Amino acid sequence: MSALLSLAARSAWNRRFVLSLVVFSIALSTFLLLGIERIRSDVRENFAQSVSGTDLIVGARTGSVQLLLYSVFRIGGATNNIRWSSVQTIAKNRAVAWVVPISLGDSHRGFPVVATSLDYFDHFQYGDHQALSLAQGKRFAGVFDTVIGSEVAAKLGYRLGDHIVLSHGDGAFAANEHADKPFTVVGVLAPTGTPVDRSVHISLEAMEGIHLDWIAGAPIPGTAIPADQVAKYDLTPRNVTAALVGLKSRAAVFAVQRYVSEFEGEPLMAVLPGVALDELWDVVGIGERALLAMSALVSIVSLAGLVAVIMAGLNERRRELAILRAVGAGPRQVLVLLALEGALVTLNGVLLGFLASVIAISLLGGWSASHFGIALHLHAPDSAELLLLAGLLAGGWLASLVPGFRAYRLSLVDGLSPRI
Secondary structure, three states: OOHHHHHHHHHHHHHHHHHHHHHHHHHHHHHHHHHHHHHHHHHHHOOOOEEEEEOOOEEEEEOHHOOOHHHHHHOOOOOOOOEEEHHHHHHOOOEEEEEEEEEEEEEEOOEEEOOOOOOOEEEHOOOOOOOOOEEEOOOOOOOOEEEEHHHHHHHHOOOOOOOOOOOEOOOOOHEEEEOOOOOEEEEEEEOOOHHHHHEEEEEEHHHHOOOEEOOOOEEEOOOOHHHHHHOOOOOOOOEEEEEEEEOOOOOHHHHHHHHHOOOHHHHOOOOOOOHHHHHHHHHOOOOHHHHHHHHHHHHHHHHHHHHHHHHHHOOHHHHHHHHHHHOOOOHHHHHHHHHHHHHHHHHHHHHHHHHHHHHHHHHHHHHHHHHHHOOOOOOOOOOHHHHHHHOOOOOOOHHHHHHHHHHHOOOHHHHOOOOO
């Protein structure tokens, strides 16, 4: 066997240029398979951590996925708001450590406006319990200060000190703009790869202030309160859209969830973000299976290329194989020789692809986390990745048996007297 292995290695080296292309093709398919598998697992993990460190999300009674969509992803709208007094009551529960209220509904040039408290910057976390950080400036302090996400700043070209105008609702009509109460950009958040990057953050008092002269979603005719007069009014919020809740102990999560669902003041519900995210992933996760299927097709094409290259060169190697038969090599040994050659080519391609995936993850992991919110972790191959590698090696070996059986059937006479 060692002699056949040495002979297979030398034969492959003699045709190294052609086989190097096959090795590169297999390496590319391995890289794609491992890369997509790693991205698939890490995307799911990061998706499940779009909001981390939050034990419950409280809102008006609706579907758990719908509550998650508008409170975390800023998609859709709430069926109803919750009273500010209810938020304060929940915050006084002895099991609750902190509460971050969120008020939604306005926008700025297509980006959602999030009204919240300063606790938002202290307690909101994403990914692997990463806290929000400011790339520039400071948190909002005045009524008409705003802190914008990194994507808002990049796409609209905003800098510190710029003035922006918010719009009521989706801003489809110019009449819905709060043009008389402009905001000043005082801070820009560092990229997170989450909906935070696409949000404009203001205070809860600011949300009340810009709607002092509005009622039922429209300006009150003949009433206009200037921006410099807003501070004279009581800006305590009356309602908010939802609230993020952190507990002193996770052991109390179901007790607090039941407490919220049985709340006497108004109909409320509390959802566990992780459970709701898993439900949402079951709906949107079909894309990962499509990507995995595409990478599998790439692997099949690469292995088909391996078969094609060995088969194409087989006719030119008839004399070589006939000489091996003439010096005593049996048909089975010829079959083993070609099988070993295909296995060597596949092994080198798989190892090269694995090494490339390790280098790519180590170099791009941090960049991917900051720009796309996908933290790629470098770790030993898990069971799924080992299964993929084993499948590629087995597939390459089985593919090499096709030309091996062809060579097995070549006769000694046919090798020494090839057809013209």
